[in-house]
Amino acid sequence: xxxxxxxxxxxxxxxxxxxxxxxxxxxxxxMFVERENEITASLVSLISGEPMxxxxxxxxxxxxxxDTLAQFINARYFYYLLTRFTEPDELLGTLDIRxxxxxxxxxxxxxxxxxxxxxxxxxxxxxxxxxxxxxxxIMLNRRFLNGDSYHELPMLTLYTASNEISSDEEDQAFxxxxxxxxxxxxxxxxxxxxxxxxxxxxxxxxxxIKPIMTREDILALREIVMTRxxxxxxxxxxxxxxxxxxxxxxxxxxxxxxxxxxxxxxxTATISIIYFEEAPSLDSLADTLRFIAVHDEGDVExxxxxxxxxxxxxxYQTVQKLQxxxxxxxxxxxxxxxxxxxDELKKVQLYYKRTVAEIKxxxxxxxLLPYIKSVKNTLVEARNVIDxxxxxxxLENMGI
Numbered sequence: 597x598x599x600x601x602x603x604x605x606x607x608x609x610x611x612x613x614x615x616x617x618x619x620x621x622x623x624x625x626x627m628f629v630e631r632e633n634e635i636t637a638s639l640v641s642l643i644s645g646e647p648m649x650x651x652x653x654x655x656x657x658x659x660x661x662x663d664t665l666a667q668f669i670n671a672r673y674f675y676y677l678l679t680r681f682t683e684p685d686e687l688l689g690t691l692d693i694r695x696x697x698x699x700x701x702x703x704x705x706x707x708x709x710x711x712x713x714x715x716x717x718x719x720x721x722x723x724x725x726x727x728x729x730x731x732x733x734i735m736l737n738r739r740f741l742n743g744d745s746y747h748e749l750p751m752l753t754l755y756t757a758s759n760e761i762s763s764d765e766e767d768q769a770f771x772x773x774x775x776x777x778x779x780x781x782x783x784x785x786x787x788x789x790x791x792x793x794x795x796x797x798x799x800x801x802x803x804x805i806k807p808i809m810t811r812e813d814i815l816a817l818r819e820i821v822m823t824r825x826x827x828x829x830x831x832x833x834x835x836x837x838x839x840x841x842x843x844x845x846x847x848x849x850x851x852x853x854x855x856x857x858x859x860x861x862x863x864t865a866t867i868s869i870i871y872f873e874e875a876p877s878l879d880s881l882a883d884t885l886r887f888i889a890v891h892d893e894g895d896v897e898x899x900x901x902x903x904x905x906x907x908x909x910x911x912y913q914t915v916q917k918l919q920x921x922x923x924x925x926x927x928x929x930x931x932x933x934x935x936x937x938x939d940e941l942k943k944v945q946l947y948y949k950r951t952v953a954e955i956k957x958x959x960x961x962x963x964l965l966p967y968i969k970s971v972k973n974t975l976v977e978a979r980n981v982i983d984x985x986x987x988x989x990x991l992e993n994m995g996i
């Protein structure tokens with residue numbers, strides 16, 4: 597990871613802000629097991645100001661990540677679990693009776709959505725049409741109608757979550773405005789022990805979270821993002837690659853709206869800051885596609901293949917090597933289970949040792965973590981199968 601001092605910015609005070617950002621990201625990663633991607637996406641949403649949705653089963657730390665992030669920036673936080681019976685008053689505040697007697701339709705917004713820096717709306721697709729219509733204006737214009745005039749909202753960003761994506765046609769326009777999309781999976785078996793240890797420590801000890809960044813820090817980073825996004829639009833190399841990727845996505849049946857295409861430049865600029873790049877890179881563009889191009893979980897693999905095909909990732913050769921080793925190990929496991937011979941067992945052991953050795957030689961790159969974790973899951977399966985077959989062989993040799 598590059599030091600923040602290497603980032604070229606006109607404001608000398610930004611070095612301190614970047615140092616805070618490093619500490620913030622590291623603190624979140626240390627707290628949550630296998631949630632680097634979700635944490636990165638949450639920071640992208642916070643810094644860019646673009647709405648985000650996390651899709652996944654309950655109990656996968658979606659709410660906890662946002663709640664903790666809000667504490668780390670000392671933000672006024674508003675959380676609400678939506679149902680089809682949720683009324684706008686529950687989000688925006690009840691009517692001021694005194695004002696109503698004077699003929700004024702004014703809401704009391706204290707401790708409600710209009711008063712918050714960070715908003716998290718759970719089960720977003722269960723919201724009624726009335727609530728969704730209000731949220732559309734809030735997302736687009738950062739305002740809401742209070743009485744006879746619009747009031748600007750202090751909201752830095754809007755986080756949402758759902759157990760699944762709505763298939764209703766009327767929800768598609770709303771879903772399109774949730775620019776950053778992350779599909780959350782349970783922690784893999786290889787990290788269960790780490791999950792249990794960290795989880796019980798957080799639950800039992802309830803550590804005090806001290807603020808690391810401020811609202812002003814986030815707004816300062818946002819100014820840098822916009823400057824970078826404009827410069828990015830003048831970068832012929834990356835722009836050509838971006839257009840090529842969008843065309844490839846379209847050819848594969850993945851449509852990206854014009855709105856999302858434009859805002860992709862803002863996301864790329866934001867990601868370049870989070871990874872402390874001197875300027876937006878193809879790696880940051882690749883990460884952008886992972887966040888904005890997927891419509892459902894089935895698109896994740898398609899987008900990944902396009903990234904590899906176009907060479908958007910600087911470490912794609914390493915990824916290809918990992919994927920090849922994992923495929924070889926899986927094939928060897930399948931043949932062992934089918935043939936159950938000593939030769940097949942030796943082949944699995946060979947691929948297992950080769951894969952473990954390759955992982956140890958990998959460079960330390962946070963962008964490699966999802967691929968490494970996938971390989972490690974296969975290694976756990978292979979280790980269990982090897983131990984099982986060795987145990988059977990020992991029993992047979994003992995005549996049992």
